[in-house]
Amino acid sequence: QVQLQESGPGLVKPSETLSLTCSISGDSISDQYWNWIRQPPGKGLEWIGTIFYSGSTNYNPSLKTRVSMSIDTSTNQFSLRLTSVTSADTAVYYCTRERWLRTPERDFYFGMDVWGQGTAVTVSS
Amino acid sequence: EIVLTQSPGTLSLSPGERVTLSCRASQSVGTFLAWYQQKPGQAPRLLIYDASSRATGIPDRFSGSGSGTDFTLTISSLEPEDSAVYYCQLYDTSPLFGQGTKLEI
Numbered sequence: 431q432v433q434l435q436e437s438g439p440g441l442v443k444p445s446e447t448l449s450l451t452c453s454i455s456g457d458s459i460s461d462q463y464w465n466w467i468r469q470p471p472g473k474g475l476e477w478i479g480t481i482f483y484s485g486s487t488n489y490n491p492s493l494k495t496r497v498s499m500s501i502d503t504s505t506n507q508f509s510l511r512l513t514s515v516t517s518a519d520t521a522v523y524y525c526t527r528e529r530w531l532r533t534p535e536r537d538f539y540f541g542m543d544v545w546g547q548g549t550a551v552t553v554s555s
Numbered sequence: 556e557i558v559l560t561q562s563p564g565t566l567s568l569s570p571g572e573r574v575t576l577s578c579r580a581s582q583s584v585g586t587f588l589a590w591y592q593q594k595p596g597q598a599p600r601l602l603i604y605d606a607s608s609r610a611t612g613i614p615d616r617f618s619g620s621g622s623g624t625d626f627t628l629t630i631s632s633l634e635p636e637d638s639a640v641y642y643c644q645l646y647d648t649s650p651l652f653g654q655g656t657k658l659e660i
Contacts, residue, residue, distance in 0.1 A: 465650065475591075475599065475642055475652040488649055524598055528650070539646055541589030541604035543611075548598050 432457040434525050434546035442519075442553050448512040452525030452546060459483050459506045463528040465542060466499065466510045468521040476521075480528065481508055515553045522548040557581050559645055561653035568660060572633050576656045578626040578643035587646040590619055590628045592639045593655075599642060603628060635660050 438450035452464070466478040479489040481499040489497045493512070501508040512519060529540035558581040568574055578588065586606035591599035601610040603619035606626055616631045630637055638660045643653040 467652075474655050475593075475644075477650040477652065480649065490649070537587075539587040539589070539605050541601050541610070541644065542591075542599075542650075543601045543604070545598040545600070 432527065432544045434527065434544055436523060436525050436546045436549040438523075438549060438551070440550055440552060442515050442551060443555050444516055444553055445514055448510070448515050448519060448551060448553075450510045450523055450525075450549065450551070452508050452510075454506045454508075454527075457527070457544075459501065459503050459508065463530065464501070464508045465526045465528050467524045467526055467542070467545075468519075469524070469548075470518075470521045478510065478512075478523075517553050520551065520553045522550050524548045557584070557645070557647045557651060559643065559651050559653045561641075561643055561656050563656060564654075565657045566659070568633055568658070570633050570635055570660060574630050574633060574658065576628040576641055576643075576658075578621075578628070578645075578653055580624045580626075580645055582647075583623045584645045584647055586622050588619075588621070588626050589644045590617075591642045591644065592637075593642065594639045602641075633660050 433455045435453045442448045460483045465480050468476050479499050481487050496513045498511045525546045526542040527544040528542045531538040560579045562577045588606045590603040593599040602613050607619045618629045640655045640657050642655045
């Protein structure tokens with residue numbers, strides 16, 4: 431059974447950098463797409479970014495100047511860094527697996543089928 | 556920039572009723588659409604992928620349909636445990652979530 435587990439500090443000071451790691455068990459990080467999603471208190475879901483196992487990335491344009499993601503295939507982990515945080519970055523952060531099947535006829539989208547339990551991050555001094 | 560709109564925002568129904576939730580994209584995304592259920596304090600759970608395929612372990616009272624710009628999630632006979640927020644999510648050049656529909660049973 432595939433499981434994802436987010437880890438990182440629950441409290442970050444304004445203007446500092448938020449760093450989170452997602453540990454994958456029960457599946458290989460290879461040949462998959464991995465995401466960070468966040469949810470501010472009482473609000474909806476916001477996609478932060480996607481990283482492919484090769485290291486290629488795709489970031490939300492609204493966060494692009496502050497976001498970076500990395501992947502470590504040797505430890506089956508991927509990470510998120512968000513710089514210059516403000517109170518608007520207070521949220522529950524989720525890591526997810528996103529699956530695709532690419533065929534010559536068409537692509538099939540399997541959605542984000544595995545989610546971590548989420549980790550709450552508060553930005554406050 | 557693509558826009559994704561869910562409706563209604565909130566609804567309150569009784570057990571056994573049938574409900575259809577709507578998700579509309581401002582431009583065609585084919586069938587690159589998924590539906591998720593989120594209960595309080597829990598991570599979202601994938602219900603439907605590729606617009607109409609049920610994810611593993613999802614009861615058959617949940618069904619999805621649509622393609623292009625208009626999609627629906629139907630729950631054929633509501634159970635009390637279906638109380639949740641339901642999100643649609645498309646994939647264009649990147650994932651995008653709708654704002655959610657809160658369903659109270």
